[in-house]
Amino acid sequence: DGFTAEKLFNQGFSYTYDDVIFLPHYIDFAADAVDLSTHLTRHLPLSLPFVASPMDTVSESAMAAAMASLGGIAIVHSNTSASSQASFLHTAKSRRVPILSDPAFCHPSAVVDHDDAFAGSPFLLVTETGTSKGKLLGYVAKRDWTNRTDKDLKVRDYMSPPPTAVPWNADLTRIEGVMESEKKNGVVLVRDEEVVDFVTKEEVERVKGYPRLAAAGSVGPDGKWMVGAAIGTREEDKERLEHLVKAGVNVVVLDSSQGNSSYQLEMIKYVKKVYPELDVIGGNVVTMYQAENLIQAGVDGLRVGMGSGSICTTQEVCAVGRGQATAVYKVSSIAYKSGVPVIADGGISNSGHIVKALSLGASTVMMGSFLAGSHEAPGAYEYQNGQRVKKYRGMGSLEAMTKGSDARYLGDTAKLKIAQGVVGAVKDKGSVLNFIPYTLQAVRQGFQDIGASSIQSAHDLLRSRVLRLEVRSGAAQVEGGVHGLVSYEKKYF
Ligand code: XMP
Numbered sequence: 211d212g213f214t215a216e217k218l219f220n221q222g223f224s225y226t227y228d229d230v231i232f233l234p235h236y237i238d239f240a241a242d243a244v245d246l247s248t249h250l251t252r253h254l255p256l257s258l259p260f261v262a263s264p265m266d267t268v269s270e271s272a273m274a275a276a277m278a279s280l281g282g283i284a285i286v287h288s289n290t291s292a293s294s295q296a297s298f299l300h301t302a303k304s305r306r307v308p309i310l311s312d313p314a315f316c317h318p319s320a321v322v323d324h325d326d327a328f329a330g331s332p333f334l335l336v337t338e339t340g341t342s343k344g345k346l347l348g349y350v351a352k353r354d355w356t357n358r359t360d361k362d363l364k365v366r367d368y369m370s371p372p373p374t375a376v377p378w379n380a381d382l383t384r385i386e387g388v389m390e391s392e393k394k395n396g397v398v399l400v401r402d403e404e405v406v407d408f409v410t411k412e413e414v415e416r417v418k419g420y421p422r423l424a425a426a427g428s429v430g431p432d433g434k435w436m437v438g439a440a441i442g443t444r445e446e447d448k449e450r451l452e453h454l455v456k457a458g459v460n461v462v463v464l465d466s467s468q469g470n471s472s473y474q475l476e477m478i479k480y481v482k483k484v485y486p487e488l489d490v491i492g493g494n495v496v497t498m499y500q501a502e503n504l505i506q507a508g509v510d511g512l513r514v515g516m517g518s519g520s521i522c523t524t525q526e527v528c529a530v531g532r533g534q535a536t537a538v539y540k541v542s543s544i545a546y547k548s549g550v551p552v553i554a555d556g557g558i559s560n561s562g563h564i565v566k567a568l569s570l571g572a573s574t575v576m577m578g579s580f581l582a583g584s585h586e587a588p589g590a591y592e593y594q595n596g597q598r599v600k601k602y603r604g605m606g607s608l609e610a611m612t613k614g615s616d617a618r619y620l621g622d623t624a625k626l627k628i629a630q631g632v633v634g635a636v637k638d639k640g641s642v643l644n645f646i647p648y649t650l651q652a653v654r655q656g657f658q659d660i661g662a663s664s665i666q667s668a669h670d671l672l673r674s675r676v677l678r679l680e681v682r683s684g685a686a687q688v689e690g691g692v693h694g695l696v697s698y699e700k701k702y703f
Contacts, residue, residue: 212678215539215570224533226518227563228687233678235661235671244654245664247425248573249551250283251489251511254436254461257281257425259568259665260646261553263578264288264440264465266610267602272310272586274302276642278435281425285438285463285576289605289613292450295439296457303434303458304406305399306379306427308586308643309413315341315405318348318366328352330590333408335398336369342405346372346398349408373408375400379433386414421647430460438491440465443473448480461489467516467524467606467630469493470500478507494555496537498544505548512552513576514541519556520579521604524630535570542571546669561649561702565656569668569677578602583636584645591638598638604631648703 212233219225248259262269262277262284274284286298301312313333316322317340328334332352338344348369355361360368374392376385378401388397389411399406428436438461439454441447451462462481464474469492481490492504493513501512515538517524517531525531532540534557542552554567555576567575581587582602591598603610608629639645660677662668671677682690692698 212680214675215672215677215679216543216675218679218681219536219539223536223681225535225681226533227535227557227566229533229681230535230566230679231682231686231690232566232569232660233680234659235676237658237661239658239663241651241654241658243663244657246568246650246653246657247281248665250438250553250574251461251491251551252549253489253510254283256283256428256574258423258428258646258650259564259572259574260649261285261438261574261576262581263555263576264438264463265578265582265603265605266290266613267589267600268578268582268587270588271298271301271312272588273581273584273642274298274437275305275310275435276308276586278302278428278437279306279308280423280643280646281428282574282646283428283436283438283461285440285461287605288440288442288447288450288465289610292453295450296453299437299439299454299457299459302437303432304378304401304404306429306435307382307385307409307417309407309409309417311408311410311413313349313405313408316365318369319364321362322350322355322365323361325352325356328355334365335405335408336365337405343403346375346400346405348372373398375405377401378406382414382417385409386411386418389414416641417643420641420643423647423650430458432458434458436460438463441477442466443471443477447477448484451481451485455485455488459488461491461511463491463513464493465605467494468530469495469513470503475503475507478504478509482508491553493553495541496532498540501541501544505545505550509550512541512545512550513555514538514552514572515554515556515576517556519604519631520559521602521607521631521634522556523604523632524606527628527630535566538567538572539570542669546571546673561652562656564649564653565660568653568665569657569660569662569672571669571672573665579636581639581642583639585641586643592635594635599635600638601633602636603633604629606630607633609633645703652702 247257258281260282264285264287266287266289269284277284314329334350336348378399396410430436440463489510491511492509496516518534538554551573554572583600
């Protein structure tokens with residue numbers, strides 16, 4: 211009944227997730243028993259198959275700490291200087307909680323007469339040196355500072371006394387314990403004489419209210435959150451990589467929309483030679499030929515997708531790409547033979563798409579729009595037509611390229627910039643710490659329906675031709691969505 215993937219994806223059509231549907235199989239285990247632990251690359255295990263995309267409206271420090279705490283990972287974007295990209299890693303890796311206020315620092319004799327001094331943070335920490343690396347003397351909460359009428363005084367004259375310090379790697383339970391025993395509403399995290407952050411009781415309460423995952427967070431061999439980073443394939447990216455390695459990067463992604471290039475093959479070989487311990491993800495690719503070249507050059511993971519992203523215009527502008535379901539299946543069918551895990555990148559807009567990507571051969575899914583608009587995504591919320599939204603933009607949009615991300619979309623010599631992405635906004639989705647556990651549960655239910663108790667088992671069912679699927683006609687797709695109601699509200703949890 212139905213088609214094998216082999217047959218379905220060899221008929222000359224480019225299919226995306228919505229085109230195809232799995233036939234249910236046999237259930238002999240509970241949804242909670244589905245194990246979605248996986249590998250991002252050859253040597254990097256994850257307990258959650260979710261990866262945050264290297265985009266400047268998705269992955270900076272807060273996303274990196276949150277994704278790692280859930281058992282996934284974020285790839286910090288490179289649309290900034292090497293030192294600021296390295297500092298995103300440093301900040302995320304300086305804590306073992308998914309809480310980040312990114313405080314600003316100042317000298318006790320500073321006069322704070324403008325809120326610029328807070329640099330967008332709710333706290334200003336006052337240290338001997340005016341930087342994170344000196345003795346903590348006190349702090350100023352922006353909320354209190356705003357109401358002051360004596361802003362011409364030096365901060366030392368009105369700062370609050372320094373909060374209790376706890377070690378940087380304290381977990382939520384320990385932090386909460388200290389707050390309770392010392393009757394404090396906040397503590398500072400400290401590492402090697404450096405003040406890392408100011409954690410408030412309010413933030414601890416917020417995080418405690420989210421569902422708890424049984425799986426462990428992603429901690430690397432250094433005992434810190436695992437964080438990845440994107441780089442390009444230019445000469446200066448070698449220097450960038452050096453910064454990132456010093457900051458403890460756990461995996462590096464060569465960020466290109468068409469990865470099968472002499473530049474990338476050379477960069478893969480360079481990374482493997484200079485940093486043999488560091489796993490490198492190549493891409494993006496959508497064909498078996500592209501994948502084979504990168505595998506031969508030594509990649510440890512493959513990023514799959516071209517033009518399938520929600521903000522992409524690559525297929526429209528360049529007439530090149532592939533439907534994402536076909537791309538994931540085709541690349542996975544060759545990558546698994548060399549033990550190279552596949553990352554299905556782009557086009558994920560619901561849990562069903564994740565089930566499809568993972569069952570068609572991917573080991574993880576990389577998401578942009580699904581995570582943008584969250585509390586942890588960079589940027590501030592705005593209101594558009596009465597809706598709370600956050601900006602989300604393609605890295606190939608003119609706006610992002612003006613900031614420097616053109617290396618991903620233009621060859622080294624291109625002088626005229628042509629956009630391959632758009633700038634937009636997505637709805638406020640709350641915290642990833644809240645909606646990712648629900649998404650995970652939905653994916654588990656999908657796996658249960660197809661009779662797969664793990665990602666490996668889904669791959670085995672696909673390759674042994676047990677897992678069957680079909681293409682949905684336009685009418686079947688309409689039928690598969692909510693239809694025939696005068697009004698309804700879509701709520702998943
Ligand atoms: P989603 O669908 O998750 O896609 O929002 C995220 C992925 O889209 C890719 N990306 C782009 N592709 N033009 C493109 O053609 C762009 O401007 C652009 N920006 C991001 C990227 O692979 C990302 O992970």
